Amino acid sequence: DTSQLSINNGTELIERSNYLPKSFVPRQEWRTFHPEEIDLFTCLPDRWELGKYIGVIQLPEALTQPLRDIIDRSEFDPLDPERDLDKISFNPDYQSIVEKIATHLQYYCLSTDKIKSLGIHINRAGLITTTVDAIEFLPDKPHVGLHLDSWEKAPLRRRHLSSNRICINLGHEPRCFLFINLSLIKIFEMLGLSTAVDISHYYRGIALPDKFMETFPDYPVIKLALAPSQAYIAPTENIIHD
Numbered sequence: 001d002t003s004q005l006s007i008n009n010g011t012e013l014i015e016r017s018n019y020l021p022k023s024f025v026p027r028q029e030w031r032t033f034h035p036e037e038i039d040l041f042t043c044l045p046d047r048w049e050l051g052k053y054i055g056v057i058q059l060p061e062a063l064t065q066p067l068r069d070i071i072d073r074s075e076f077d078p079l080d081p082e083r084d085l086d087k088i089s090f091n092p093d094y095q096s097i098v099e100k101i102a103t104h105l106q107y108y109c110l111s112t113d114k115i116k117s118l119g120i121h122i123n124r125a126g127l128i129t130t131t132v133d134a135i136e137f138l139p140d141k142p143h144v145g146l147h148l149d150s151w152e153k154a155p156l157r158r159r160h161l162s163s164n165r166i167c168i169n170l171g172h173e174p175r176c177f178l179f180i181n182l183s184l185i186k187i188f189e190m191l192g193l194s195t196a197v198d199i200s201h202y203y204r205g206i207a208l209p210d211k212f213m214e215t216f217p218d219y220p221v222i223k224l225a226l227a228p229s230q231a232y233i234a235p236t237e238n239i240i241h242d
Contacts (some may be wrong), residue, residue, distance in 0.1 A: 002038050004056070004225045008032040010218040014128070014145060025128045025212040026178055026221040041222065050110060051160025053181060055233040056226065058173065059168060059172030064096045064229045065103055066223040068170050071120070086204070088120055105166060109234065113163075120170070129242040142184065146221070148209050149236040152199075156205040159184045162237035174225040178230045179241040180212075181222055187212045187240075209240045 008031070011024045019025075033041070045053060059084060074087040101116045109115065123130045132141040152162045160183060169175045182190070184205045191211060193202065202208055212219075226232060234241065 002033055003035050003037075004040060005041065005228075006223040006225070007033060007220045008223070009220060010216075011146060011213040011221060012217065016143075018140065019145060020133065022210060023143065024210065025145045026223070028128070030187070030223060049160075050112060051162065051166060051235040051238040053213055054110075054177075054224070054235075055177065056224070057108065057229060057231050058105065059101070059229045061229055062172060063101050064168065066093065067101070067120075068172075068228075069095060071122075071170060076122060078124065081124065085120060085122065101168070105231075108166070117127050131242050138239075146180070146209065146213065146242050148206065148238075148240060148242050150204065150206060152212045152237060153204060154237065155203055156184060156188060156199065156208075159205060160235065160237045162235065164233050165236040166231050166233045167224045168231040169228055174227055177224045177234065177241065178221055178224060179224070179234065179239050180219060182212075182219075182239065183235075184208060191215060209224065212240070219221070 008027050008029050012027050014023050014025045043053075048055075059123050070088055070091045074084065076084045076087075098117055102117060105115050121130075127143075129143055129145050131147060132142050133144050134141045149165070154162045162205075167177070187208050188194075188198070188202065188205070191208070194202065224232060
């Protein structure tokens with residue numbers, strides 16, 4: 001549904017104490033897609049390419065509502081809701097509900113690998129971006145802005161083969177997935193990089209997102225609004241996103 005898509009006019013540095021230094025976020029000037037833009041950003045591919053496409057699926061309410069009920073019955077600190085996540089995972093029904101959802105989602109897998117659950121995340125409303133660094137900067141957990149996942153630490157040339165991420169909206173209101181519609185190798189090329197020295201310097205591509213947003217601040221970000229019980233499937237190790 002293209003009404004779920006918005007686009008802006010670029011990215012900017014954010015200087016706030018709750019963000020890491022040199023973090024980039026989307027400019028908060030959003031508009032709907034023009035009719036001529038829709039075909040550029042949407043398609044129904046005959047064959048899914050692992051590191052190229054972003055998909056949206058609708059999960060049955062019968063699968064998501066039991067988990068939503070557990071969340072709704074739990075109380076969370078409004079300033080730090082993530083701190084109380086154990087209230088959900090310790091529920092005796094939690095694991096069986098998650099397994100039913102995973103079984104349903106297995107239909108969308110491109111391999112025989114089983115879906116791995118990374119758990120549930122809860123965030124305050126009204127944030128520009130939501131991802132935090134909860135590994136290197138405990139207990140502060142600063143926001144990181146638009147970023148590249150690197151769970152598998154694949155090299156630049158194999159980034160497009162990394163596992164996709166699926167994320168379900170278990171809330172009562174739309175939640176948004178933000179992304180720049182360029183693969184990491186395309187970003188590498190747009191920055192004029194090509195030599196063996198460049199490939200060696202940007203071996204895993206971790207530094208490319210910040211360099212790209214600094215060099216092309218007017219390149220737009222796309223916002224995909226997910227209704228309750230919808231999920232996105234995305235190559236988060238190969239695109240700038242949040």
